[in-house]
Amino acid sequence: MADFMPVGGPVLPEDVVDREAFMDDVVARLLDRHSVVLSAPRRLGKSSVAYEVLRRLREQENCHTAAVDVSTVSTVQDLAERLIATCIADLEPGARAFQTARRSLGRLLRMPEVRARMFDLELSVGLGPGEQPSPEALLAEALALPERIAERNGRPFVLLFDEFQTTEAIGGAQLLAQLRGAFQLQRHTAFLFLGSQAGTMAQLFGSSAEAFYRFATMLDLPPVPDEAWRTYIHRKFSGRGIPIDDGAIDVILGVTGGHPYDTMQVAYEAYLLARRSRRVDARLVGAACVEAEMHLRQVFEAELDALGSKSRVLLGRVADSTSLYAGERSSGTVDRALTKLVRQGVLRHLSHGHYEFVEPMLARHLAAAGR
Ligand SMILES: Nc1ncnc2c1ncn2[C@@H]1O[C@H](COP(=O)(O)OP(=O)(O)OP(=O)(O)O)[C@@H](O)[C@H]1O
Ligand SMILES: [Mg+2]
Numbered sequence: 001m002a003d004f005m006p007v008g009g010p011v012l013p014e015d016v017v018d019r020e021a022f023m024d025d026v027v028a029r030l031l032d033r034h035s036v037v038l039s040a041p042r043r044l045g046k047s048s049v050a051y052e053v054l055r056r057l058r059e060q061e062n063c064h065t066a067a068v069d070v071s072t073v074s075t076v077q078d079l080a081e082r083l084i085a086t087c088i089a090d091l092e093p094g095a096r097a098f099q100t101a102r103r104s105l106g107r108l109l110r111m112p113e114v115r116a117r118m119f120d121l122e123l124s125v126g127l128g129p130g131e132q133p134s135p136e137a138l139l140a141e142a143l144a145l146p147e148r149i150a151e152r153n154g155r156p157f158v159l160l161f162d163e164f165q166t167t168e169a170i171g172g173a174q175l176l177a178q179l180r181g182a183f184q185l186q187r188h189t190a191f192l193f194l195g196s197q198a199g200t201m202a203q204l205f206g207s208s209a210e211a212f213y214r215f216a217t218m219l220d221l222p223p224v225p226d227e228a229w230r231t232y233i234h235r236k237f238s239g240r241g242i243p244i245d246d247g248a249i250d251v252i253l254g255v256t257g258g259h260p261y262d263t264m265q266v267a268y269e270a271y272l273l274a275r276r277s278r279r280v281d282a283r284l285v286g287a288a289c290v291e292a293e294m295h296l297r298q299v300f301e302a303e304l305d306a307l308g309s310k311s312r313v314l315l316g317r318v319a320d321s322t323s324l325y326a327g328e329r330s331s332g333t334v335d336r337a338l339t340k341l342v343r344q345g346v347l348r349h350l351s352h353g354h355y356e357f358v359e360p361m362l363a364r365h366l367a368a369a370g371r
Contacts, residue, residue, distance in 0.1 A: 005236060005268035007261060010047040017260070018228035019049050026053050026192070026219070030158050031061060035183075035191040035216035037164075039201035041345025041358045043261035044221055046194045050160055053192065057158050058090075064149055064157040066090045071163035076135035076171045083142035087149060087157075136178065143182035150188035157189040164193040165200040173211065176204070180211040191216060199343025224260060226253050233267050237280065242271065244280040251285040257360035266292045293365065300365045303346075311341060312366075318347065318355050319366040 006015055016023075029036050030053070040046050050067075057063040066086040073079045133141075146157040161167075167176060183191060193216060195201035205212050230249050237244040252270065256262040270288035274280045304312050314337055317324050328334050338355060341347045346362070347355040357363040 004240070005264050005271060007264045007268065010051045011045075013052050013055065016045070016048050016052050017232045018224040019045070019052075019222075022219075022222055023049055023053050023056070027056055027061065029217065030057060030190045030192060031063075031156070033156070033187075033190045035193070037193045037195070037201055037205050037216045037218045038221060039195040039198040039218065040221040041198065042196045043259070043359075045224075045260045046196065046221060047162055049221065050162065050192055050194055054158065054160055062155050064090050064146065064153070064155055065160070066146065066157070067160035067162060069162040070170070071166045073166075073170055076139055076175060079170060079175075080135060080139040080142040083139075084145060087142075087145045091149065139178065140182065143179065146189045147186040158192060159189060160192045160194070162194045163196060165195040165197045165204065168204075176211040180215060184215070196345065197343070198345055224258050224263075226250075226258060229253060229258060229263055236267075237271065237274075240271070242274050242278055242280060244270070244274075248280045248282050248285045251282045252288075255289050255361065255364070257357075259359050259361065262292070262296070262359060262361045265295065269295075293361065293368070296361060297365065300362055303362070304366075307341070307344070307346065311337060311346075314338065315341065315346065315357075315362075316366050316370050318357065319363040320370065324353065324355075 003012055003015060006012070026036055026038070026049070038046050038050065054065040054067060058065045064087075066083070066089070068079070068082050068086055070079070073082060146159050150157040167179070171178075183189070193201070193205075195204075202218070204210050205214065205216060205218055207213060229252075230246065233244060233249050233252070248270070252263060252266050256266055266285070266288055269291040270280050270285050273284050273288055273291070277284065304315070307315075314324065314334065317326070324338070325331050325334055338347065338349075342349050342355070345358055348358055349355055
């Protein structure tokens with residue numbers, strides 16, 4: 001079994017379309033110990049880029065790397081345990097290292113003297129006999145670990161936090177302050193923060209009231225150029241013995257706007273339909289779009305439900321290019337709702353009163369649903 005036009009989570013290095021210059025830039029920054037924030041709406045490829053950046057840092061630049069997906073962490077204690085386990089696993093890759101780390105951590109938490117050795121690193125939490133370490137004390141130990149590993153081995157450490165905007169829900173402003181306090185003292189560790197709520201990430205790293213104010217450089221994930229998609233789709237289809245002409249690829253890109261997930265999805269449906277005819281033309285791509293729209297319908301409806309009925313009406317107007325303010329008593333209310341949709345990563349602001357969809361297929365869905 002091999003990945004073909006993958007849709008879902010982060011893709012393998014050979015399926016990361018374009019992004020070469022961007023990844024090069026992120027690697028260079030992290031090597032110079034400039035931490036980076038990468039925020040972009042859902043499904044545009046943050047994790048694919050970030051995990052490939054980590055792979056390059058590990059394999060080509062001799063860095064230690066570790067990653068935590070904060071959206072799957074429930075408590076401060078859990079965050080500490082995950083951090084320790086992922087850092088230790090990097091010292092000796094493989095499931096066994098992870099289990100060793102977990103076991104040692106279990107000992108650390110049970111032992112009255114609260115000391116544990118993992119490989120040749122000693123973790124210790126200063127406690128009286130019989131006391132359990134507080135989650136914060138354990139986290140302090142976990143946060144110091146990458147730096148200690150980096151210093152001991154003379155190799156920089158790069159730590160990735162995926163879905164970082166969910167940190168606040170775990171431990172509030174106090175947790176953010178503890179993280180910042182620990183990170184800013186480190187001299188051999190750089191951080192890569194990902195977030196799918198650009199508005200929240202901008203607030204976290206850009207507001208002077210926040211602990212992470214200007215802690216890292218904020219980068220935008222650029223769009224994948226059409227030319228890169230053409231080259232990739234040609235290569236994948238010809239690898240399976242199915243020619244696809246440029247006109248057909250242009251129809252795909254016209255419908256998806258080059259949105260990474262949707263482009264993969266439509267191209268894959270085109271491949272499935274072309275298995276018998278062994279050729280892809282614009283007509284077949286039209287049918288592939290209909291298939292992809294059917295698969296995306298439920299996802300879009302769930303997303304629209306979560307946004308609420310007022311947002312849906314407004315988005316319908318953007319999709320139909322009708323007046324955004326028609327029949328509204330207050331233009332301020334409409335403007336605030338639009339700003340929120342931009343923050344939520346649904347719309348992009350172009351110019352005064354003009355917006356476009358981050359995901360053009362959502363606009364098509366709304367326009368079709370309105371008919
Ligand atoms: N550069 C890319 N090349 C090809 N496909 C991509 C690329 N980026 C994203 N994709 C497509 O989008 C899907 C989601 O990618 P990824 O998980 O990296 O995005 P994300 O921004 O981290 O999403 P989320 O916000 O849901 O975590 C991939 O499975 C793939 O189909
Ligand atoms: Mg992701």
